[in-house]
Amino acid sequence: MSHLTIALDIMGGDHGPHIILPAAKKALQEFPHLKIILCGPQTIMSEWFDTLTNTLQTRIVLSDCPQSVDMDEAPTQAFRQKKQSSMRRMLDLVNEDHADACVSAGNTGALLTMAFYVLKTLPGIYRPALVSKVPTADNGRVYLLDLGANVNCDSEVLFQYAVMGSVLAEQIDEISKPKVALLNVGVEDIKGNDQVKHTASMLLDTEAINYIGFVEGNDIFGQKADVIVTDGFVGNIALKSWEGLASFVIEEVKKASQQNWWRKVLAAIALPLLKVIYTKMKPDQYNGASLIGLRGIVVKSHGNASSEAFLYAIRQAVREAEMQVPNKIKDKIEAVLMERH
Template sequence: MIKLAVDVMGGDNAPDIVIEGVKLLLEKDSEVEVQLYGDEKYQFEHDRVTFHHCTEMITMDDEPIRSIRRKKDASMVRMAEAVKYNEADACVSAGNTGALMSAGLFIVGRLPGVERPALALTLPTVDDKGFTLLDMGANADAKPEHLEQYAIMGNIYARAIRKIERPTIGLLNIGTEDKKGNALTRETFKMLSERSELNFIGNVESKALLSSVADVVVTDGFTGNMVLKTLEGTANNIFKMLKAELTKNTKNKLAAGILNKDLKGLKNKMDYSEYGGAVLFGIDGIVIKAHGSSDGRAFYNALRQAKEAVKENVVETMRKEVTND
């Protein structure tokens, strides 16, 4: 039985969507047990659920490191401690991203040999394959050796979870030519080119990301976070413009009624929460960050992703292939 620790109190729409996602997982999957951490008034009865009452919670406004150190009885802290002390196999929260990364780093701990953990997220593409982008913001600054480790960890994840036999690895850059970019990308390019075990295809441009240019794309956390926010903002605004255009007169409203199902399908296709949450790579345990505004279905996907990562021994594989490099 796989044991998942869950922060009931984290996220914009917690605890309702957390409970909804957990119940959906329990309904669909008989291989998991769930340990819930939060206010006991939200507990419910199920033979595969254990509830742990917590007197504190970490809010979206809390300073990450300080809150992890001071709020010892916070649901996020105790959830991470369950992984640290092998009481749970993985943990999932939709709460404060910085605090969860701090909990992963300072409570669960870093894998030996990993210099910088990275936050990775699988994003949608036009052909539904998706691509994994890292770092999404765990570290604003990076060195070439950090990006090299990101590529190795991304490669392991794509093989184990996304079931891609030989994932293509791309380096995000301002052009596809070998000599393009700054000192960081040029040196990283040389290092990745020498890794024969990686299917490194070279530099990739941001305009090609949604066209499945690579299965895994590596970059520094500052750039990765900017890319994520740009893609998210662009998608949201396109749908706002479509809605405005399709409701401005009677003729367009009739067309909108006919296209309603297709437009909803397109919107769901662009929703990266369908792929699960963001994974904190390089940590000695599985730590999943669900989107802060997740609904029940999105939180369920993050839970399912955590379960698969445990089942496929992702952390042990990273321990062997990254730390013994």
């Protein structure tokens, strides 16, 4: 297998290097063909680098970055004033073909702005989208997009999201003719705003996309579709609601099992089942939203991600690089545009 190179912004997120550097080490151990470029302050990286074996050291490059982007920094300010930041450097590395993909847990707005400027969108794509997988019934997964890159989307942008999501499900999960749906306030044709209705009409006329119609919010986890498309405003709220509910349920189960001896006994008996539920609902394992539609691979990790969760984001970047997702999206968009014209 040919080597892959992933660039990491080690200063991004709530915990920065303390979370990201251990994840980088685990990724190198998991993927023998992987090389990593770490972007951040040399002093921090060097101290950690010296603790590694010579074998791992040969697969790591340290890129000294004197600046970092704050989590609450305005995107336009970061874009203009942080050209030597770890976030900007990793994007430049992808743009210059020194890295096959990059991962950051940093400021989402700044990452979107910088990525859009540095990498540009693929031909035929108006705006990039944030997409991630969420759990569905029977251990399934569904790609949900957009998750907040664009809060206002017209029908053409939503149509492009459907094409990109279809490619992602087809390539990463090897699903033949993935089922694509539009998130709506009802499943009837008369429901929804003009953008959603027009997008539905466009998808129905496109043979290259396996469009199955509208789904409602309570259908997201029902394994009705492989890809669900919506605008960034609705998508972000849907994702955050699920993550909040998942964390709430997990914590409530933990609390209930500690209230008295009888519940502790019941919890011990039910422990195998609880572990299955916990594993299925734990948001960490779905960490890593892909910013698709760009000329390079960018994966956004949660800002409060654990080291294990950040490792999931690196895995996502590796998979997309191996499958050459941007090229596949480009080919699909070109084919769809030819069909429409």
